[in-house]
Amino acid sequence: MVNTSGGYSAFSLQEALELRASQDVIPYAGGTDLMVGKHRDADYLFLSRVPELRQITEDAGYVRIGAAVTFSEALASPLVPQLMKEAVSGIAAPAIRNAGTFGGNLANGSPKADSVLVEVASDAKLRLVSRSGERTMDVDGFCLGRGRTALRSDELIAEVLMPKQSPDCCFYEKVGGRSALAISRVSFAGIFDTQDGRISNIAAAFGAVADTVLRFRQIEAMLIGRTIEEARALRDSYVAAYAEQLVLTRGRVSAEYRRAVCLNLLNAFLSQCGL
Amino acid sequence: MDRLQEIRFVLNGKEASYTGSAADRLLDVLREQFRCTGVKCGCREGECGACAVLIDGLLRNSCCVAMGAVEGTSIVTIEGYRETARFAVLDRAFAQLSAVQCGFCTPGMILAAEALLSAHPHPTEEEIREGLSGNLCRCTGYNAIVNAVKSAAEEGEGLW
């Protein structure tokens, strides 16, 4: 007897997009999140053998990480930025990193996704594809909170575009309940760069503390274009602006704890930047 | 572009196929259909590592793998691994240090050790702890296990 329930396997991106458009399927890359929940009546669309989704490539502006690339594969790639490697090396444990993917981390829509945090801090983009075309969007804005994303029902995430940059300073801290197999309780990624003595980028992203990864560009703007001296003078009001904006939710830990740790990490980041 | 008909894979070196749902868990299928009961179920959520197997040489939690994803892969469980020379080395090291207590985490732990030693034939203690970090053990405090893996790496020089 041949049972035909439970899923489809795609062997090319075109096949995958056809299935995605024509069937009611849940894209399945690594399975580490999907298999925890109960999707008893769902058909999966298995993507792990779609070559277009398994590559890490680069062009002039971006390192392009395929959606079905696993965290372990990224760690082994010379192309993947160090900050991203730092983040994914702290995800769960080897068996999970061997399965979990960049696309899955995004599509799961969790603010605790460690790779998404770095993508938001890095101004990464996503290439979303469907049978009818493709679009590119900022990662910041893709996740809408509580498992919802901007992905349309006929679309697949094709790749993550990490801008090529070599900033003056990168900062990453994952705060979990233990050293491995830990879901982030607070996570923070910061990127700092100067050009001609003036701050050209000071990105600060906070993970696991609200419905989505948080980044406050209007606060960052306070320091953009400033000299280090000027920024030092503004540091207190800069931190105070975050303190006001960081309205956090409680989860496994209290909102007060999250807020205190966010501010500690922000301060540590600023100090590391020399501010 | 076919609907999955029959899922084919290699299990412990032998051709195998599955005709049930592609959404079924590898863990359940290994235990029920293939009677690989050395693959243990501790949490069914990828949080304990008791169900760890090797898929194409990589450590994976079989509770978090749907059958559709194993098509074309080669799976090794403790039932296959126990026939190898590498297992014999780990077996001796674990025996000498009494690193097995209740035994429930052990098959998964052994496969995690295999994956670790494949990647790092001469691991530091830190690398060992990282390699075993997804496999919970409540009995030992991990000392004996970590020391046994260290000892296996030395005794099994050249095997990995």
Place this chain on the structure above:
Amino acid sequence: MDTISQSVVKKDHGPKISGRSIYVADYPSEGVLCGRLLHSRLARARVLRVVVPELPEGYYYVDARDVPGDNNVNIVLDDMPVFCRDTVEYIGEAIGMLCGPDEKLVERLRDECRVEYEELEPVTDLRAATEAFFSYSYGHGDVDRAFAEADRVYDEEFETGYQEQAYIEPQGMMAEPEEDGRMYVHGSAQCVYYIHNALTRVLGCGPDGVRVYQDVTGGAFGGKEDFPSILGCQVAVAAHSTGKPVRCVLDRREDMECTSKRHPSICRYRAAVKGNRVTALDIDVVFDAGAYSTLSAVVLQRGIIAAPGVYNIPNVRVRGRALKTNTVPCGAYRGFGAPQTFFAVEMLMEHIARDLGLDALAFREANLVRQGDRTSTNGVYHFPVPLPAMIDEIDRACSYRKKRLEYAAEQSGRWRRGIGISLDYHGAGFTGSGERDIIKAVAKLHKYRDGTVEILASNGEIGQGVRTTFPKIVARELGLPLDRVFFCHPDTARVPDSGPTVASRSLMVVGELLRRAAIRLKAEWVNGEEQEVEEHYREPEFQLPFSLDRFEGDAYPTYAWAVTAIELEVDTWTGNAKVLGAYADFDVGTPIDLNVVTGQMEGGLLQGIGYSSVEKMDHDAAGRIRSNSFSDYLIPTAKDVPNLKCMLHVEEYPEGPYGAKGAGELPLVGVPAAYLAAMEQALGGRGLRHVPFTAEDVIGALAKEEG
């Protein structure tokens, strides 16, 4: 060290490491019904009706109406029902069980069952609880006078939380009706005769009507002492009702939410101090028993007996209560009762010393008990108390005194360090005269014609090594190679009742029975004949009778001792703490197998570190436990600790085999106080009074510092 201490390859090593061992979930499922429990969703309610969906052929629903005998599980009292009576008393209480061949369908049918409740007001807050299942008090001396004459008086309250045993194999039992009408029940368990006795009552049959076998058991730590009796009765009722084999293996969330764990506690200590001596302790111990009494009596007894710690306090008054709340019933967990009170008394000593401006260790040493002193219950410490020597051994191993001074200096920056020490004991074996009056252990040796010898005893291998250590003892006395002596998992149809696998008693008590049996067998040995010898427990002659009514006499014949030091580093940015070193010295008498004992010590030490730090579980006001998975209830991974340093200090116990004492419980007991003392030092000496002390607590404490 005695040659018996030399490690051997454990008898269960091969089958376990190769995945060949059969745990209860591993039996083929053909012909076996899968059972799934229908749990209460309310902490307290009258169950008006259970609307069961229409069941397909071969599917069954069973509940209290199907119990052929008495719907009470015999544990200590008999208040826990197999399936709920008119009311449910906690979230997770079993209302009934759905059974059928297909697991997924059984789960779906179970989820479709609709329970109509009349909600009743629950008591979920321990501080609001008033109904005591057990209330004890004892004391000696003139406490009031000592307080009146004290230089200083202290009054502190200490709190501890739940701890989940977190064995990696979830609870599971299976019942199979046999052709002769007997019910065969087997599974993951510590105490086959507890289950056996509970079953005869529930099934309304004689002792021959049931047979209980312990399957290979994937960790227990006390958690499989009482619950397997409950689950065993549930599957047996289902098997009796359906006439088919029924197996129920809990899923992890169900197991964490609905099965017993360590009692949360609130301990209030008042101390009178004169000079550098504690002259009186007035102690009030409250344990959260949960909704049914289960094992709370024995947990509370041990807790209050240990309440004055390892100190010679001339005037003591102790009151202890196990209070009912509408929460999951708490039961046994490694150390049962003692970790809570040892935590309190050790932190109190730490705080008093600091207030007096004394070194915390020197202050403890000034108050220590010595051999010949009276115990808290007016028994006697009959044997040497090696704590002073052990303190020196620990100090040499980790430079405790030096680091203690070093870390006392003001610290700034991201990381702050501290080191703490604690002293404790484990009273070996059952409390009081339990071995003599209740357990009355019997153990047998059966010699086959070929000269191999089988050990017949009811103690179960749960990872602690009895399948190896028992045969080592017998083989040694008989002068046989170890492979000629074997010990299988116990089956009540074959083995006598040598008591449960609890309280670190197996090796010390039953191991000694086996040693004596082996001596007799050797004397009576006839080649080529089948022979059997049987030994019965005898209370040691020196032991002073213990009265449970007055808490007077020798609560334990002897004590295992521990000195534990924890060194840690706190991250002031995140509140997370990193254990830099865990050092412990244990006197468990002669180790019957060095590796086995060391493994027990290291495992217990790490469980203690978890209990003190990351293992946080509580319930909300409605009585629901939300940290019910391994991603919410965190236990340490291999990456969370450095190699643990355990040492053994051997004071031989003449009544234990080759000088062995109880071991398994000891290593956990002292950890919370050592951990929190280290934390207290790292955080600059503020008075901390609860465990687990989490990252949130650290950040909270630091915020107070700034505020």
